[in-house]
Amino acid sequence: MITCFIRYEIDPFKGAQFERYARSWGQAISRCGADLIGYFAPHEGSATTAYGVYNIDNLTAYEAYRARLREDPQTKENFAFSQAERFILTEDRIFLREVSGPHAALVRGPSDA
Numbered sequence: 001m002i003t004c005f006i007r008y009e010i011d012p013f014k015g016a017q018f019e020r021y022a023r024s025w026g027q028a029i030s031r032c033g034a035d036l037i038g039y040f041a042p043h044e045g046s047a048t049t050a051y052g053v054y055n056i057d058n059l060t061a062y063e064a065y066r067a068r069l070r071e072d073p074q075t076k077e078n079f080a081f082s083q084a085e086r087f088i089l090t091e092d093r094i095f096l097r098e099v100s101g102p103h104a105a106l107v108r109g110p111s112d113a
Helices: 015-034 059-071 075-084
Strands: 002-010 035-040 050-054 088-096
Touching: 002 015, 002 059, 015 035, 015 050, 015 059, 015 075, 050 059, 059 075
Parallel strands: none
Antiparallel strands: 002 050, 002 088, 035 050
16 A cells, blocks of 8 residues: 655645645545545645645556546546646645554564564
């Protein structure tokens, strides 16, 4: 399992547009095959940093997911909305794997075995 973190720099005066965009992705991501953790808009501190986070099985599954997104009518509409409204200034993706879970498990080192 890998987790995709999308970091957005958004126009601080267009938060409502970003929230609309995020709600639409909230439907499309799950429908197209990824496990959405959530979209996060600025609240305190930075007024320009937002995130989208979802899980997917692996990079092969990600490529298939992206292909489904490209064909999805709601996704096309949402992308056109973001282009017309220009509220996203930059967008960066990073794929990470969890190394701390399960969180409640006793952590043992090699000498503990």
